[in-house]
Amino acid sequence: MSAPTGTATAPAAREEAPERDCPDALVARVLAGELGPDPRTLRITMAFTTRQAVRHDGRRGGYRNEVLGLRLGSAVGSCAVEPGELPDGTADDCVGADVAGLLRHPLRPVAVAALDAYLMHTTPHTPENGAVPHALPAGSSLERSRARAVAVTDLLALPPGRTVLVVGVVNSLLEQLRSRGLRYVACDLKGGTTEWGEPVVTDALAELDRCDAVLASGMTLGNGTFEPLRAHALRTGKRLVMFAQTGSAVLPRFLGAGVSAVCAEPYPFFWLDGGPGVIHRYGSAEAAQ
Incomplete structure (x- = not known):
C-alpha cells in the first residue's frame, strides 16, 4: 500500500524532544518554561463547554458529546468528557486563571485542556511544526x-x-x-x-x-x-x-x-x-x- 498524500513527519528537533517520555514529563517542561513563555504569565480569557447530540440520517443509533474549551489568545485547547462529568462552575473557575495553575488542576480534563491551549498557542498546527x-x-x-x-x-x-x-x-x-x-x-x-x-x-x-x-x-x-x-x-x-x-x-x-x-x-x-x-x-x- 502506498503512503497517503498529505502526511508528514515532524521536524527532527521535535523527534528528540525529551517531553516524549510521558505526558507528566511534558507538563513538567511546560511548567519550567522550557517550551515557551512562562505559563504563570498566561491567562485563560474564555472557558466554555460545547454539548452535542446527534443521530445521522440512515444510522440506527446516536450519541452525545461534551467538550471543555479553554481560550488562550487565538488558541483554543480542548478536552472531551463524558456528558455531565464536569461539575457546575468548572468553566467559571477557569476564566482568568493562569495556565500554570490549571495544569495542576485536580480535574484531569481541565489540565488536559490547559496543556492543549498552551501548546496550540506556542506550537500551532503549521507545516513548520x-x-x-x-x-x-x-x-x-x-x-x-x-x-x-x-x-x-x-x-x-x-x-x-x-x-x-x-x-x-x-x-x-x-x-x-x-x-x-x-x-x-x-x-x-x-x-x-x-x-x-x-x-x-x-x-x-x-x-x-x-x-x-x-x-x-x-x-x-x-x-x-x-x-x-x-x-x-x-x-x-x-x-x-x-x-x-x-x-x-x-x-x-x-x-x-x-x-x-x-x-x-x-x-x-x-x-x-x-x-x-x-x-x-x-x-x-x-x-x-
Whole structure:
C-alpha cells in the first residue's frame, strides 16, 4: 500500500524532544518554561463547554458529546468528557486563571485542556511544526464524518485482514475499516454495540495482544488511558494512530515515542457546522510498510 498524500513527519528537533517520555514529563517542561513563555504569565480569557447530540440520517443509533474549551489568545485547547462529568462552575473557575495553575488542576480534563491551549498557542498546527493540512468538504454531518474517517484511517496504512483495536467508537471509522477489509475490536468505556450490532468491549488493555494496530481517540488523554496504549506501542512496535479533538496540539509531541501518526482536529470541530474545514495530519504512513 502506498503512503497517503498529505502526511508528514515532524521536524527532527521535535523527534528528540525529551517531553516524549510521558505526558507528566511534558507538563513538567511546560511548567519550567522550557517550551515557551512562562505559563504563570498566561491567562485563560474564555472557558466554555460545547454539548452535542446527534443521530445521522440512515444510522440506527446516536450519541452525545461534551467538550471543555479553554481560550488562550487565538488558541483554543480542548478536552472531551463524558456528558455531565464536569461539575457546575468548572468553566467559571477557569476564566482568568493562569495556565500554570490549571495544569495542576485536580480535574484531569481541565489540565488536559490547559496543556492543549498552551501548546496550540506556542506550537500551532503549521507545516513548520510538522502538520500537513487536509481539507474537509462542506456537507451534512454524516458526509463530513465519513470524510474525516477516510483521512484518519489512511494513517493506519495496513493491508486487508489485519485487526485494529479502536478505542473510542466512531461508527464512520468502523465503516471505513470495514470497507478496507480490516477487522477491528471496538472498545469504549460506555460499552454497548456498534452500528452493525457488534459488542463494544470496555477494557482496551485486555484486547491489545490480539490486535495488530491501535486507533485511539484523543479522549484517552482526558480519561487517563493514553499512557498504557503508548507504552504497549513502544514495547511491541505496533502502529498507534490517534484521532484527536481532545489534545490535538498535545499528541503530536509523542510522535516517534509510541505514537505513529496523529489526525489533529482543533476547535471548531467538523460537527459544529456544515461548511468546509481543515484537519491536520502528522506522521508518515511509510513507517508501516
